Amino acid sequence: MLRVALVNMPFADWNRPSFALGQLSTLIHREFDDRARAHVCYLNQDMAEFFGIRLYEALSMSHDHVDTGIGEWLFRHIAFPGEADTAAEYFQRYYRGARWADFRAQILSARDGLREFCEELIDRYRLDEADIVGFSSMFAQHVPSIALARLIKERSPQTLVVLGGANCEAPMGSVIAEHVPTVDFVFSGPALNTFGEFVQCVLDEDLERADTVPGILSERNCRDPRFRKAIGAERDIDDFFLPDYDSFFEALDGHPELRRTGTSKPMLxxxxxxxxxxxxxxxxxxxxxxxxxxxxxAMAPDLAVRQFEWLFGFAPAYTSLFCTDNVMPRNYSREVFPRLDPPPGAEIFYEVKLPLSRQDLRAMTDAGVTVVQPGIEALASSTLKLMGKGTTAFQNLQFLKNCEEFGIKPEWNLLIGFPGEDPAVYRKYTEELRDFVHLVPPHGVYMVRFDRFSPYFKRSDEYGLALKPVDYYSLTYPFDESALADLAYFFADQNLAPYMLDAVEWHDELSGLVTQWRAAWYGEDGAARRELRLVADDDGRLTVRDSRSGALRTHPVDAVTGRLLRRLSSPAKPEQLARDWPEGPDDLRQRLDTLTEQRFLFAENGRVMSLVLTGADGEIEEPAREEPATVGSRRLLPLLSEAPR
Ligand code: SF4
Incomplete structure (x- = not known):
């Protein structure tokens, strides 16, 4: 029987299983019966203990560390032995200064023991006895995977080492196939079909056949453009089978310390x-x-409902569920969520596209979809237009207000430094951000990144960008410039263009304001959680409670202003409002002036919207549009009948 070890390397989050490896494991059990056996090995959890949970969580989760490539660089000496030690140069470029001295010492000390620990893990999981060792590589898992591949090959040259995952999509995968001899095959793009074909080739002892499959790269075919640029054929999303998470549960049971000391909750x-x-x-x-x-x-609704039912079966041990989708299917609010009966405490994460109607939000929260990444990115419509987001600042603020009402936790960043972004946007932010502290703050202020496959990357000339791989690639991989250009995912503009200089100039001030916003929101400044809310007492008298400054102020308002605040839950032009304002245009102007002075309004491009929570926020400013029907035919295949744990 063929023994297949599927390895999840650092710096994958310790608290979540690998969906890709879980699916491959099921695939092998399903398609090869007793001819092949797979096991998913969560070496990332062992590594989390090796590094210490706090350092590991920082390296795997923090935006700052992802951008420096530290997780990749740490394994360079094992992946590419004999190459120069770039520590001095690396720390000259990243983590400079006294502020980072302890961190640098911690990293160098961990690096010293890393090779020995990798050897120990190969023994522990008997990886050198496997016929195939497969790595799934996303984010900073690339060099750690190459490092372990090399150590396995040193001990056991006959073990086939293969690498797949998002880091290997064409043309990135071809660089590994060409330059890393200890990786035998690389899977570009979806691998649910190609990996099965590959295992069959191994069973047939016909590896040459694998070289003819588009989406499978080797040293032999990687220079041929037909393979270099190819990705594997996709398996229909409705041809679905449940991922094997048993190895994850076992691994977690074997690391009780992580559960005890980690800040993150295990999730599926x-x-x-x-x-x-x-x-x-x-x-x-x-x-x-x-x-x-x-x-x-999108997965057919019936199938999605059955998948949710399977996931709910893991409660109460696992109630946090994390969706890998880049965007939530819009029809699910009508066709899937109302059919769900989530267990107590269920918390489902989705990335969503705004705007969302109140009906959408109600259906989502009733189904347990309470943590979302809404892609807010900016609070200026001009910037949102530049990035083609299809949203406005009004919609973003309206959504943040609705999150308060519906109990939804939005995860978002404030991005700056878009090519063509006007510095007037940053100036306006400095005047406005204090007004928003009653709403969920962003994680931080970040410069926009230029990623492979993005329009900025594909049409860099059009945007006036001169893109090159960010610096950590050349400090980590001993490859020439053209190989690095094909390997890299993160790029930087070499032009010192005005948009970049402006963003750099404003970054620290905006960051400071967001830090204050976060402190206010999380009560780190000693004051209670901020509010800006219209409330009515038992006699119907209206008051706006405003504690955004840290001290509560109450502003009595009459019924007409109450009506105006509710009307301004959606943005409006004052002159349009004035046309049918029963109390007349002068009355309206006076009331708007007062609300503006009190900083209760957000204004942009001649329109105004209320920032005050009224309990009726978020009547979306325009009806949500339907997405086109999902692509492709639907084949409903039965889910595997695995018993929930
Ligand atoms: S950023 Fe835009 S294109 Fe990318 S997944 Fe989100 S909505 Fe889609």
Missing amino acids: FFETSRGCWWGQRSHCTFCGLNGESMAFR
């Missing part, structure tokens, strides 16, 4: 769609998320 991944229904219409300029496969494919 699931998938209900691929691609992006918005992106296929208007690709957001910075987004490289979908590789070359933007076309939207």
Whole structure:
């Protein structure tokens, strides 16, 4: 029997299973019966203990560390032995200064023991006895996987080492096939079909056949453009089978320390769609998320409901569920969520595209979809237009207000530095951000990144960008410039263009304001959670409670102003409002002036909207549009009948 070890390397989050490896494991059990056996090995959890949970969580989750490539760089000496130690140069470029001295020492000390620990893990999981060792590589898992591949090959040259995952999509995968001899095969793009074909080739002892499959790269075929640029054929999203999470549960049981000391709750991944229904219409300029496969494919509602029922069966041990979709299918609010009966405490994460109607939000929260990544990115409509987001600042603020009402936790960043972004946007932010502290703050202020597959990358000339791989690639991989250009996912503009200089100039001030916003929101400044809310007492008298400054102020308002605040839950032009304002235009002007002085309004491009929560917020400013029907035919195949744990 063929023994297949599927390895999840650092810096994958310790608290979630690998969806890709779980699916491959099931695939092997399903298609090869007693001819092959797979096991998913969560070496990332062992590594989390090795590094210490706090450092590991920082390296795997923090935006700052993802941008420096530290997780990749740490394994360079094992992946590419004999190459120069770039520590001095690396720390000259990243983590400079006294502020980072302890961190640098911690990293160098961990690096010293890393090779020995990797050897120990090969023993522990008997990886050198496997016939095939497969790595799934996303984010900073690439060099750690190459490092372990090399150590396994040193001990056991006959073990076939293969690598797949998002980091390997064409042309990135071809660089590994060409330059890393310890990786035998690389899977570009979806691998649910190609990996099965590959295992069959191994069983047939016909590896040459694998070289003829588009989506499988080796040292022999990787220079041939037919293979270099190819991705594997996709399996229909409705040809679905449950991922094998048993190895994850076992691994977690073996690391009780992580559960005890980690800040994150264990959660389970699931998938209900691929691609992006918005992106296929208007690709957001910075987004490289979908590789070359933007076309939207959503799972049929019946199948999605059954998948949710399977996931709910893991409660109460696992109530946090994390969707891998890049965007939530819009029809699910009507066709899936109302059919769900989530267990107590269920918390489902989705990436969503705004605007969302109140009916959508109600259906989502009733089904337990209470954590979302809404892609807010900016609070200026001009910037949102530049990035092709299809939203306005009003819609973003309206959504943040609705989150308060519906109890939804939005995860978002404030991005700056879009090519062509006007610094007037940053000036306006400095005047406005204090007004928003009663709403969920962003994680931070970040410069926009230029990612492979994004319009900024594909049409860099059009945007005046001179893109090169960010610096950590050359400090980590001993490859020439052209190989690095094909390997990299993150790029930087070499032009010192005005848009970049402006963003750099404003970054620290905006960051400071967001830090204050976060402190106010999380009560770190000692004051209670901020509010800005219209309330009525038992006699119907209206008051706006405003504690955004840290001290509560109450502003009595009459019924007419109450009506105006509710009307301004959606943005309006004052002159339009004035046309049918029963109390006349002068009355309206006076009331708007007062509300503006009290900083209760957000204004942009001649329109105003209330920032005050009234309990009727978020009547979306325009009806949500339907996405086109999902692509492709639907084949409803039965789910595997695995008993929930
Ligand atoms: S950023 Fe989100 S909405 Fe925009 S194209 Fe990418 S996945 Fe789609």
